[in-house]
Amino acid sequence: MNKDQNRLVENDLQYLQLLSKTFPTVAAASTEIINLEAILNLPKGTEHFLADIHGAYESFQHVLKNASGNIKRKVNDIFGNQIRDCELRDLCTLIYYPEQKLEMVKAAEEDLNDWYHITIHQLVKVCREVSSKYTRSKVRKSLPKDFSYIIQELLQERPEDLDKAGYVNAVIDSMIETDRADDFIITISNVIQRLAIDQLHILGDIYDRGPGAHRILDMLENYHSWDIQWGNHDVLWMGACAGNDACICNVVRICLRYANMTTLEDGYGINLVPLATFALETYGDDPCAEFIPKTSGGTGFIDEKTRRLGAMMHKAISVIQFKVEAEVFKKYPQWKMKDRMLFNNVDYEKGICTIGGKEYEMKSCNFPTIDPKNPNKLTKEEKELMEKLHHSFVVSEKLHKHIDLLLGHGCMYNITNNNLLYHASVPLNDDGTLKEVELYGGKKYKGKELMHQTGLLIRSAFQSDSLPEEKEYARDYFLYLWCGPDSTLFDKSKMATFERYFLKDESTHKEHKGNYFKLRDNEEVCDRILDAFGVKQPNRHIINGHVPVHAASGENPIKANGKLMVIDGGFSQAYHKETGIAGYTLVYHSRGFVLVQHEPFTNEEDAVMRGTDIKSSTQIVEMSTYRMLVADTDKGDELRGQITYLKKLLYAYRHGLVKEYR
Incomplete structure (x- = not known):
């Protein structure tokens, strides 16, 4: 090494002292260099x-x-x-x-x-x-x-x-x-x-529809090497675990929709007896035709009695969900989702719902728990039911263990070997440029920084040292991530759950995809996204x-x-x-x-x-x-960095800057 190299070694002296604890002699450091150089020439792992x-x-x-x-x-x-x-x-x-x-x-x-x-x-x-x-x-x-x-x-x-x-x-x-x-x-x-x-x-999206999400996470707990980029369904369960009542309602509703109680009851010990009791008492005379469970999610045959009870429970939690969501949308006007408070738009005597100035006929209009003058207010019984469900989710040790696993192995995006990974989308403007989205504190972000800040916000919902107001916003924001128009995990005009359940006109069921899904076949747009995330190599890809x-x-x-x-x-x-x-x-x-x-x-x-x-x-x-070869991968870059420092350690040993431990 020349004088400049000698100066670099001296600047790294504190780190080299620590490194010498692992490689205490010239022989040990040399052996490791030889080993790492050899690894660089092995074929890339699958x-x-x-x-x-x-x-x-x-x-x-x-x-x-x-x-x-x-x-x-x-x-x-x-x-x-x-x-x-x-x-x-x-x-x-x-x-x-x-x-x-x-x-x-x-x-x-x-x-x-x-x-x-x-x-x-x-x-x-x-x-x-x-x-x-x-x-x-x-x-x-x-x-x-x-x-x-x-x-x-x-x-x-x-x-x-x-x-x-x-x-x-x-x-x-x-x-x-x-x-x-x-x-x-x-x-x-x-x-x-x-x-x-x-x-x-x-x-992304380990959860929902099929009955084995908890078993998948049990398997991953002992898997040798894995990572996850969170999906909208994973984030929904994170929100439920964090105590977001709207997320809890959505989780229970989806499980009932697909006749899949296994993950909730067997996997996480969520007690649904109070919901069943409430549903029987409230909707016992309602055919609940729109809420008959789907059995195509791997749950197989269910008998008529179970199907009927499932439909009543399904309707009960759906009505509560729309009420709870409405209060969150009202709380955050900056989300621009108050138009999703659709119980406000229903004429309960005529059986119609007005959207965008147009009247649509309801499939049914039997809502015994809704006060037309205050349609989003929970009844006393609904409020008590939500308290029980809330408690059941936030005290589930197994659920918390699995959400911790997702937090420990996951993030919103990942860049690995020139591949950009994320679950759904990067919000775009009409012209294909990156769109700014507002997060906590009124700050706006786009592209990579939007993904990064969203990930930090998600984590703050589970951290004990988060500021109370930030933690509250983070807990509520799980709902926006689930169904917000500019959510990186949703990116559609709306989630038409209400319309699919209650409105006859199927044109109202349409969820218009965001610009990302319209433009993702454009190579120039993909290059712009890859550039924004700092993926520079020629053979680069987006995978989602x-x-x-x-x-x-x-x-x-x-x-x-x-x-x-x-x-x-x-x-x-x-x-x-x-x-x-x-x-x-x-x-x-x-x-x-x-x-x-x-x-x-x-x-x-x-x-x-x-x-x-x-x-x-x-x-x-x-x-x-x-x-x-390994040399062509991120691991290769990491190993070359280690080799550089090991060579500096050899120099330090040989010039007396660091002493060998013989």
């Missing part, structure tokens, strides 16, 4: 992008277990024509569901020891293949303690090494004799699943979900000449008829981008019993002219 899971736990779990079909492809590549198709299918099923498949094999297999030998050799080959792009250190860290040494030994052995054949067979024999073969198979299958996906990105892609009608998820990818293909069963498919997974590996289009998944039992897999088709989105 990233998976999923959006809008909507409680479809079994489909989500299966996609992670089969790595969007990547494990099956590797098994086919390894064994090809060596084994029969049924054996390939059984091996894949074993990797996806080892515990369940082992039970079936042990009940049917005549020569179990022979099966163990063959299968363990096959699993080791698959594991060797999926681990080939990682360092031994990273692979070792992914191994459970019990079998770490054995798996490492087996991964290093090669079939052509005849001298070690007896050693390998002895290892397998010992596992069989000590009744550890099953545990080993389960462990190595899980390791294969773990190594097949290096990083999981979820672009939120609005389902209607693949059945020919809509292309790849837009703006490949600059933008919409990966909401409808994971939830409630969307399958609308989209014609059952979800997308975007896979970004060392060769480029592949979009995987999934057909509906049956269930875990069928997958284990019959070896059924999610049928998927792939579309090559963009392939690299060379195989991308």
Whole structure:
């Protein structure tokens, strides 16, 4: 280093002193530099992008277990024509569901020891293949303690090494004799699943419609590496957890709409008995025809009595929701949403609702809890019911645990490897320029700063040191994020829930999309957004979900000449008829981008019993002219930064600026 470099080292001396605690000698620092330089030349890890899971736990779990079909492809590549198709299918099923498949094999297999030998050799080959792009250190860290040494030994052995054949067979024999073969198979299958996906990105909306959101979050709690960009449905549940009564009403209403009480009652222990009691007493004579639950969200058949009660509860919470929302809209005139206080526009004698100066006929006009002179006032019974629901949400430990998980792994947007990720939109003006949106304190933001400040506002609702007035605004703002016209998570003219329930004229049900959705196929607009977020590299992309892609009608998820990818293909069963498919997974590996289009998944039992897999088709989105390395990623930038400081530490050691700890 020259004099200028020497000065730089001296300026970093305090940091280098701290670094020397981890690398106390020249040898240790040198070894780490060699290690990091080598890692830079490994192939880039595989990233998976999923959006809008909507409680479809079994489909989500299966996609992670089969790595969007990547494990099956590797098994086919390894064994090809060596084994029969049924054996390939059984091996894949074993990797996806080892515990369940082992039970079936042990009940049917005549020569179990022979099966163990063959299968363990096959699993080791698959594991060797999926681990080939990682360092031994990273692979070792992914191994459970019990079998770490054995798996490492087996991964290093090669079939052509005849001298070690007896050693390998002895290892397998010992596992069989000590009744550890099953545990080993389960462990190595899980390791294969773990190594097949290096990083999981979820672009929002884990919650609502399907019954398994809480199970998805239980699974993610122990998942090795994942992040989430919050969606409007996630934020709705955050608001409910924070004590926003309008969000609580919306959460309960959506669960009732899709006949999905599992997440509320079984997942989070929310007590709905008071709502059921109130609904029976208040709407017992009302057919509640507009509120019959939908059963296309994966909940299956429900009997007529349950359906009838669900409809009454659905109407009861909806009426309360519109009242509670109206008070929030009135509280914040700057939101410009007072036109959504639609109970004010109803003529309860004529059964009409006036919107924009035009009268619309109501489907029904039975509102026993509404005072026409003060339509947004809760009755005493409604107020007591809301107090009970509010208490049930804010004291749910499991719900708070899962919301903390979303806060810990999530944000409004993410930039990773030249890809800009967010759930829904970036508000735009008519001409495609970034639109300013007002947040707390009257301050206006746009683009990246709008996303950042919105994220900070969301977090302030859960922080004990937030100013009381800011915390109150943040808690209320969850409602705007859910349905506000300029919300980055909604971006439509209105949420026409009231109109769909109560107005006959379907033209009133239309929700006009914001400028982002009108202009997102424009490459220039996408470039402007990417520039605003500081994504500068030539091969850059926007990836988001939120609005389902209607693949059945020919809509292309790849837009703006490949600059933008919409990966909401409808994971939830409630969307399958609308989209014609059952979800997308975007896979970004060392060769480029592949979009995987999934057909509906049956269930875990069928997958284990019959070896059924999610049928998927792939579309090559963009392939690299060379195989991308860790050096080409954000991780590579991080490692180069570490190497720079380690070299400075070496200089400091060798010139006596920092002492070695020998």
